[in-house]
Amino acid sequence: MIKTHQLSLSYGDTSVLKNINVQFRTSGMTSIIGPNGAGKSSLLSLVCRLQQASSGSVTFDEQDIHAIKSAQLATKMAILRQENHLMTRLSIEDLVCFGRFPYHQGRPTKDDFEKINRAISLMELDNLKARYINELSGGQRQRAYIAMVLAQDTDYIFLDEPLNNLDMKHSANIMKVLRKVTDEMNKSVILVIHDINIAACYSDEIIAMKEGEVVCQDTPEAIMKNERLSALYDMPLTVETLHGKPVCLYYL
Structure with missing residues (x-):
């Protein structure tokens, strides 16, 4: 299991991530949502060892991620x-x-x-x-x-906005493929995504971030609530249920 422990990142006086404590599922799909500048991509970079944290740590099966050899980590x-x-x-x-x-x-x-x-x-x-x-x-x-x-x-697949440049057909097809990968191959797929309705439809879990902090980590049903989403995005939002799935009407 991958866990972060009081993970923080700063550039000079600018704080990008503040004391992040999350753990990523060993299988299933996790979507990371939040407004621009929330720190979503930075979190992925630190977890995957593409950047060095200002403080805190990331562990993989209780081992500090920086102690794992690159060749071994690339297979995980x-x-x-x-x-x-x-x-x-x-x-x-x-x-x-x-x-x-x-x-x-x-x-x-x-x-x-x-x-x-x-x-x-x-x-x-x-x-x-x-x-x-x-x-x-x-x-x-x-x-x-x-x-x-x-x-x-690999056991864990991190995707930073994988639906960029894709039309509706290919976006839906890719999400179905990723869902298949998690279900049939027992993978853990973690993706940063802007479309909260796609996140709610396909994910097992959602991590909501704002201003460098994790606001909540829960099921799509628990997070897709009017009050939670309105506070997350600083705008009035309404969630309805369509075919048994929560849908946010953010374009009205």
């Missing part, structure tokens, strides 16, 4: 950041193969290619796998990056 957790800076003269297949590097170390095996092809198929990119990344639309590129992370086949 994967992260897709908002911005990716990989070389554009890579094909989709090569990009997804890169996700298997912690295992094949440059010499992919039959098992690696099976996982690569499965991830490409899950993202509906079979007919495009020979295409270069710079030849893809924004949505196709985003699906390719998600395929790369899925191919890494």
